[in-house]
Amino acid sequence: xxxxxxxxxxxxxxxxxxxxxxxxxxxxxxxxxxxxxxxxxxxxx
Amino acid sequence: xxxxxxxxxxxxxxxxxxxxxxxxxxxxxxxxxxxxxxxxxxxxxxxxxxxxxxxxxxxxxxxxxxxxxxxxxxxxxxxxxxxxxxxxxxxxxxxxxxxxxxxxxxxxxxxxxxxxxxxxxxxxxxxxxxxxxxxxxxxxxxxxxxxxxxxxxxxxxxxxxxxxxxxxxxxxxxxxxxxxxxxxxxxxxxxxxxxxxxxxxxxxxxxxxxxxxxxxxxxxxxxxxxxxxxxxxxxxxxxxxxxxxxxxxxxxxxxxxxxxxxxxxxxxxxxxxxxxxxxxxxxxxxxxxxxxxxxxxxxxxxxxxxxxxxxxxxxxxxxxxxxxxxxxxxxxxxxxxxxxxxxxxxxxxxxxxxxxxxxxxxxxxxxxxxxxxxxxxxxxxxxxxxxxxxxxxxxxxxxxxxxxxxxxxxxxxxxxxxxxxxxxxxxxxxxxxxxxxxxxxxxxxxxxxxxxxxxxxx
Numbered sequence: 364x365x366x367x368x369x370x371x372x373x374x375x376x377x378x379x380x381x382x383x384x385x386x387x388x389x390x391x392x393x394x395x396x397x398x399x400x401x402x403x404x405x406x407x408x
Numbered sequence: 409x410x411x412x413x414x415x416x417x418x419x420x421x422x423x424x425x426x427x428x429x430x431x432x433x434x435x436x437x438x439x440x441x442x443x444x445x446x447x448x449x450x451x452x453x454x455x456x457x458x459x460x461x462x463x464x465x466x467x468x469x470x471x472x473x474x475x476x477x478x479x480x481x482x483x484x485x486x487x488x489x490x491x492x493x494x495x496x497x498x499x500x501x502x503x504x505x506x507x508x509x510x511x512x513x514x515x516x517x518x519x520x521x522x523x524x525x526x527x528x529x530x531x532x533x534x535x536x537x538x539x540x541x542x543x544x545x546x547x548x549x550x551x552x553x554x555x556x557x558x559x560x561x562x563x564x565x566x567x568x569x570x571x572x573x574x575x576x577x578x579x580x581x582x583x584x585x586x587x588x589x590x591x592x593x594x595x596x597x598x599x600x601x602x603x604x605x606x607x608x609x610x611x612x613x614x615x616x617x618x619x620x621x622x623x624x625x626x627x628x629x630x631x632x633x634x635x636x637x638x639x640x641x642x643x644x645x646x647x648x649x650x651x652x653x654x655x656x657x658x659x660x661x662x663x664x665x666x667x668x669x670x671x672x673x674x675x676x677x678x679x680x681x682x683x684x685x686x687x688x689x690x691x692x693x694x695x696x697x698x699x700x701x702x703x704x705x706x707x708x709x710x711x712x713x714x715x716x717x718x719x720x721x722x723x724x725x726x727x728x729x730x731x732x733x734x735x736x737x738x739x740x741x742x743x744x745x746x747x748x749x750x751x752x753x754x755x756x757x758x759x760x761x762x763x764x765x766x767x768x769x770x771x772x773x774x775x776x777x778x779x780x781x782x783x784x785x786x787x788x789x790x791x792x793x794x795x796x797x798x799x800x801x802x803x804x805x806x807x808x809x810x811x812x813x814x815x816x817x818x819x820x821x822x823x824x825x826x827x828x829x830x831x832x833x834x835x836x837x838x839x840x841x842x843x844x845x846x847x848x849x850x851x852x853x854x855x856x857x858x859x860x861x862x863x864x865x866x
Contacts, residue, residue: 364621364624364625367619367620367621367624368620368621368624369624369628369635371482371485371635371636372485372488372624372635372694372697375485375488375489375694376488376691376694378488378492379488379491379492379687379688379690379691379694380687380688380691382492382495382496382687383684383685383687383688386495386496386499386683386684386687387684389499390499390680390681390684393680394677
């Protein structure tokens with residue numbers, strides 16, 4: 364038990380909070396590279 | 409005053425408030441096709457967050473989540489596995505989809521396939537598959553709504569009239585206000601849902617066990633196998649968990665209604681920031697699990713586990729509070745149902761009828777046909793909900809199995825020019841055909857393997 368929760372509950376709930384942090388980092392990277400598109404435009408261009 | 413009258417009054421007030429907001433949202437705006445389907449692509453971060461949350465956190469949050477925690481135990485954790493992952497997927501997929509949508513004025517998922525693969529027949533087929541799998545999801549919302557209102561009103565109103573009344577209201581505000589009406593009803597729905605989940609999810613363990621820690625300790629003593637895989641089931645083990653988490657993570661944003669919601673954002677950056685903050689909303693899910701797990705000890709032997717949360721609220725709190733939760737539950741069905749009805753009607757009118765049957769249709773005629781189709785789809789979903797009764801989660805997984813097949817066509821289509829229309833067509837057709845045949849599930853596994861192999865051969 365961690366913080367009153369079984370480990371599997373604790374682990375998954377922890378990732379509900381950690382995921383936004385990781386994605387915020389990814390967002391910052393995306394914003395920084397916004398002027399340098401790296402994506403091939405598929406067939407829609 | 410009779411408890412059922414008090415509860416029913418609260419449900420009625422909340423549903424009426426939601427209806428008023430829904431109808432009012434569309435006034436003073438010219439409701440052309442673009443405004444009706446994608447809100448003129450002007451939704452900011454807050455409205456997109458509420459709209460997306462309105463579609464993600466549905467009756468499943470109130471019923472299926474606590475219901476699975478009650479009746480199945482450990483396997484319910486698949487919900488906490490897929491939710492953060494699906495937002496990561498949305499972070500990378502929705503912004504480029506939005507960019508393509510703005511560039512080509514797309515309004516539906518099938519529009520995306522038409523522009524990317526340059527085939528109106530593929531687009532019509534994608535629209536057809538989308539509609540076929542929206543119906544069970546819509547049925548799920550209807551059945552959930554009926555169950556919630558029936559229990560929350562102490563049986564004063566039966567589930568069938570509850571479903572009919574609510575869906576007449578939904579069809580009404582979808583017709584008058586389109587996606588903008590749904591988005592504004594989400595404001596009330598999300599406030600009530602967040603309050604309900606946090607209050608009930610924390611209060612129930614404290615009232616009966618003195619806290620979350622003692623509740624789990626009591627559960628481990630009474631049912632040591634309930635919290636580990638496969639919980640109270642025999643077949644939902646780790647392989648099921650992994651495959652389901654993967655399927656739902658990649659398939660979730662392939663529901664056609666999420667494309668419409670994405671196109672309503674005013675920028676791709678709005679969608680990125682939305683993906684970053686959406687996982688916070690998922691904190692409501694473990695709180696619902698706590699209620700379901702508490703119910704396994706407090707109310708063992710319920711015939712319908714999906715109602716465990718409402719049974720606990722009914723046992724623990726006064727009638728007015730049950731009515732409040734019931735009203736919130738009704739809105740959690742009405743909001744996603746509104747978007748689904750809107751999406752299915754648009755797919756039918758814009759991507760099936762116009763390109764295939766009547767190529768000369770104007771946007772006004774498409775809008776008129778889509779609005780007529782809203783009524784047809786509402787009646788079809790009502791009939792299927794009234795005359796069939798599978799469990800909520802099984803209905804949901806049928807739908808995911810269907811729309812998940814769009815994932816390769818969307819993602820590979822965004823990032824590579826090598827993907828072709830026949831490949832995508834064959835993929836969706838051959839892999840989703842089994843889901844479309846009602847008798848498929850009753851075939852022996854060996855026979856299904858033989859049929860699949862025959863279909864897959866060149």
